[in-house]
Amino acid sequence: MSTIRLTTAQALVKFLNKQYLSVDGVEHQFIKGIFAIFGHGNVLGLGQALEQDRGNLVVYQGRNEQGMAHAALGFAKQKLRREIIACTSSVGPGAANMLTAAATATANRIPLLLLPGDVFATRQPDPVLQQIELSQDLSISTNDAFRAVSKYWDRISRPEQLMTACINALRVLTDPAETGAVTLCLPQDVQGEAWDFPEYFFRKRVHLLDRRLPTESQLAQAAELLGRKQKPLIICGGGVKYSEAGQALCQFAERFQIPFAETQAGKGTVISDHPLNVGGLGETGCLSANMLAKEADLIIGIGTRYTDFTTASKWLFQHPQVDYLNINVSRFDAYKLDAVQLVADAREAISALESRLLDSNFHSDWGSMIEQAQDKQRLETERVFQATYGSEGYVPEIDDALDRDAVFAEFNRLTHSFLTQSSVLGMINERLPADSIIVGAAGSLPGDLQRTWRTKAYNSYHVEYGYSCMGYEVNAALGVKLAEPQREVYALVGDGAFMMLHSELVTSLQENAKINVILFDNMANGCINNLQIGHGMGSFTTEFRFRNTQTSRLDGGLIPIDFAAVAAGYGCQTWQVTTLEQLGQALEESRHSPFSTLIDVKVLPKTMVHNYLSWWRVGVAQISESERINDVARILNEHIDKARKY
Incomplete structure (x- = not known):
């Protein structure tokens, strides 16, 4: 057996270079690069290996471990899980910073390979720098925390263990039913240890995307159920997008005249103007989709994991005879809501079910209800996009106990702005290039976007809402730009989320990977402020206010921040916006900027779009x-x- 003597880290880099994913006969180099922040726990091991011979991997310099991991997530999500960027950190705090991103990846079923450094396998120098050292179990390090948020976890305590660990890591990363965060912990001494690795370990490996086919018995059961129903409604989840099943979905829906609604992950699979697309569904859903959801006697969930926001806490579907048919590559998700299951790839299952139904003369009985619901939605979208201060419906329907006018007056005194969030979104939706990509994640913006945003191009809507992770937006936008360098990328982010994490904005400048940040500054964690007020509380520690020395509470004046100045300090081109005219000019100029931009938009608090015919169960x-x-x-x-x- 031929061998090659390498360090563990050198062998890992060599292996990663040889991994490919084949999708419908097209090969993709699966691991395109690696985000790195080097410290004592990885710089002399994995860092040395990358300096010596990185192969085809592009090495990106991260600024914050969570931020760079979110950038890697954005890349993989935008690439429909066909290609990924790995991440490496030092031990201790550097590794712990990636925990949030690991959880985000696993919750969203997005492949993420994490390579954190670890403490010494020999334990001889213990306790080393950044080692926790738990007295009850010396084998535990910070990296054990990744077990709870990883779909596969391993610690490479001997060089020869690398081989089985790597094979299992790729097994999970390339499996659409099991993918998520994969963590390979690399003790710093083992990274530098040499071993005679067999040469066959470094041969090119092509992993096949398994388009699982539905069984005949499952198809028969699904067709029989569908044949008994009159008003089916399809939920287009993220699995439809990742399977590239949009065309199959449209053909199926058109043939049987079945309307389809979208989850956050599924939105953008089919453009909004499709005559059967009734928009976002659930707690953050729109009027048209939620109107039909209450009348549907069959819910066909395709590639969705049925979060509480999609189902309005399992309350939305009110028809007394409603049943569920789930098409999902994951058996776990297919079983939800006690549904009839088609455990299969979305594209293959949709096509097979269509063929099975061709001779049945099945046709939905929605009549004119679809068009009527869409007409109401168009009018409602126009209303909120045109809503201005003082107009009807310019704020959510919240309790009058809150003195809104006083808050608005204070905000206007500090910013000279009376812009509403919904009108700003309306102009952005109108003015952005049709093929541009928007990125969002948390706060009130994902709700407003799912309710009102009109997608005009395929895969142009990139919102992480499986984990609703504040701080994803700006950093993931960099990953999206690396995935699609020819398209304009816009991170839509609130002031609270921007302050949590925007580290890779600097990396975007370093890489000449231009992103555009549109920051909505309402001086509050506005979504949660609205939640507490709408559930009977006052405004408590969610607005950004100075501490009042007389009351010792955070009920002093609002805190004004010049976010444009912050981004300008990094080197971005920036604008501060207080009118729609200024916004239009900033959007136009930002398109032509050669480097990353930030538009600091001052929007009135509490002017997000309210919910439609939905309910969300929270702890009251x-x-x-x-x-x-x-x-x-x-x-x-x-x-x-x-x-x-x-």
Whole structure:
């Protein structure tokens, strides 16, 4: 057997260079690069290996471990899980910083390869720098925390263990039913240890994307169920996009006149103007989709994991005879809501079910309801996009106990802006290039986007909402730009999320990978502020206010921040916007900027779009001194009684 003597780290780099994914006969180099922040735990091991011979891997210099991992996530998601960028960090804090990104990857079913350094396998120098050293178990390090958020986890304590660990890592990363975060912990001494690796370990490996086919018995059961229904509604989830099943979905829907609604991950698979696309569904869904959801007698969930936002906490589907048909490559997700299951690739299952139904003369019985719902939605979208201060419906329908006008007056005094969030989104939706990509993740923006944003091009809507991770937006936008360098990329982010994490904005400048940040500054964590007020509370520690020295509470004046100045300090071209005219000019100029931009938009607090015919179950105090909270608790219990229990 021929061997080659390499360090563990050198062997890992050589192996990663030889991994390919074949999708429908097209080969993709699966691991395109590696984000790195080097410290004592990885610089002399994996860092040395990359300096010596990185092969085809592009090495990117991260600024924050969570930020760079979110950039890698954005890349993999935009590439439909066909290509990934790995991430390496030092031990201790550097590794711990990647935990949030690992959880985000696993929750969203996005492949993410993490290579954190680890403490010494020999334990001889213990306790080393950044080692926790738990007295009850000396084998535990910071990296054990990744076990809870990884789909595969391993620690390479001997060089020869690398081989089985790498094979299993690629097994999970390339499996659409099992993918998520994969963590290979690399003790710093083992990274530098040499071993005679067999040469066959470094041969080119082509991993085949398994387009699992539905079984005949499953197809028969699905067709029989569908044939008994009159008003089916399709949920287009992320699995439709990753399977590239959009065309198959359209053909199926058109043949049988079945409307389809979108999850956050599924939005952008089919453009919004398709005559059967009724828009976002659920708690952050739009009027048209939620209207039809209440009338549907069959829910066909394709590639969705049925989060509580999609189902409105299992309350949305109110038809007394509603049933569920789930098409999903994951058996775990297919079984949800006690559904009839088609465990298969989305594209293959849709096509097979269509063929099975051709001779049945099946046709939905929605009549004019689809068009009527879409007409109402168009009028509603126009209304909120045109909503200005003082106009009807310019704020959500929240309790009058909050003195909104006083808040607006204070905000206007500091910013000279009366812009509403919905009108700003309307102009952005109108003015952005048709093929540009928007990136979002948390706060009120994902809700407004799913309810009102009109997609004009395929895969142009990139919102992470499986984990709703604040801080994803700006950093993932870099990954999206690396995935699609010819398209304009816009991160839509709130001020709270921007302050949490925007580290890779600097990396975008370093890489000449231009991204555009549109920052909505309402001086609050506005989504949660709206949530607490809408559930009977006052505004408590969610607005960004100075501490009041007289009350010792955070109820002083609002805190003004010049975010444009922050980004300008990095080297971005920036604008501060307080009118729609200024916004239009900034959008136009940012398109022509050769480097990353930030538009600091001052928007009135509490001017997001309200929900439509939905409900979200949250933890509400069952007893309170406030009658408003007690009233909310009573409503909560009434809704729980109507919600599905499994």
